[in-house]
Amino acid sequence: MQNTILIDSYYIPLAKLDAKRTVIMLLTGRAVPAEHTNGKFVGHMKLNKNRRFTFPPHLQELVNGDHFMVPFCIRLLHPVDKKFLKARTAPSRNGILKRDRYTCQYCGSKNQLTLDHVVPKSRGGQDTWDNLVTCCNPCNNKKANRTPEEAGMPIISLKDYSMSESYSDFWKDF
Numbered sequence: 778m779q780n781t782i783l784i785d786s787y788y789i790p791l792a793k794l795d796a797k798r799t800v801i802m803l804l805t806g807r808a809v810p811a812e813h814t815n816g817k818f819v820g821h822m823k824l825n826k827n828r829r830f831t832f833p834p835h836l837q838e839l840v841n842g843d844h845f846m847v848p849f850c851i852r853l854l855h856p857v858d859k860k861f862l863k864a865r866t867a868p869s870r871n872g873i874l875k876r877d878r879y880t881c882q883y884c885g886s887k888n889q890l891t892l893d894h895v896v897p898k899s900r901g902g903q904d905t906w907d908n909l910v911t912c913c914n915p916c917n918n919k920k921a922n923r924t925p926e927e928a929g930m931p932i933i934s935l936k937d938y939s940m941s942e943s944y945s946d947f948w949k950d951f
Contacts, residue, residue, distance in 0.1 A: 779849075780793035780794055780795060781793070781794045781795075781796070781799040781847060781848060781849060781850065781851055782794075782811075782849065782850040782851070783799075783802070783808070783850075783851055783853065784811060784850060784851070784852050784853070785852070785853050785856060785857045786852065786853055786854065786855060786856050786857075787856065788811075788852070791853075791857065794851075796847045799847050799848070799851060800845060800847065802851060802853075803836060803839075803848075803851060804832075804836070806833075806854070807853060807854060807855075808851040808852060808853050808854060809835060809851065809852055809854060810835075810836075810839065810848040810850070810851055810852075811848070811849075811850040811851060811852045817848070817849040817850075818846045818847055818848055818849060823843060823844055824840070824843050824844060824845055867904075868904060868905060868906045868909050870892060872906075873892055873906075873909050873910070873911055874890060874892075874911050876906075876911075877910060877911035877934070879911065880911060880933075881911060881912050881913040881916055881933075882910040882911055882912060882932045882933050882934055883912060883913075883916040883920065883925070883930045883931075883932065883933065884913060884915075884916050884933075885933060886913040886915075886916070888913060889913045889914040889915070890911055890912070890913055891911075891912055891913070891914055891917055892909050892910070892911065892912065893909070893910050893911075893912035893916070893917050893920065894908055894909060895907075895908050895909070895910060895924065895925060895932070896908055896924060897922050897923070897924070899922055900922075900924075910932060916930065
């Protein structure tokens with residue numbers, strides 16, 4: 778069975794959920810089936826024939842005899858605290874290297890890779906997806922404690938990775 782996509786109230790994808798977690802979120806009223814799925818389901822769960830539980834009216838369409846149809850996508854009813862999102866998407870060495878396709882963002886080399894802060898930490902740069910890039914040791918030493926503009930080393934890929942790359946990876950299985 779495929780996973781269900783969880784989106785927030787602004788239709789931003791947040792996570793992939795297994796069938797059990799999806800059903801729990803629906804039954805507790807924290808989420809509803811997304812409107813745009815056009816009846817697409819990822820699978821079904823068998824219901825207990827002796828159940829005494831009555832499904833809420835908005836979930837009746839998901840009950841098919843003794844099966845509960847698990848929707849392809851569900852939407853949270855309330856906005857998600859942005860602090861929660863930041864905590865779950867902290868940058869990692871492997872994540873940055875993968876995002877940059879194991880290529881130095883200053884010269885294109887694939888050897889002696891490390892991470893570089895675009896805005897140096899000594900100047901207030903932070904460990905964020907937007908401020909970390911893959912860099913080879915020679916370029917890292919050449920750039921030193923300067924910004925790419927000061928060092929005359931433009932970043933090859935001026936793409937905003939903070940959301941676009943992670944979301945394209947998120948959706949690729951669907």
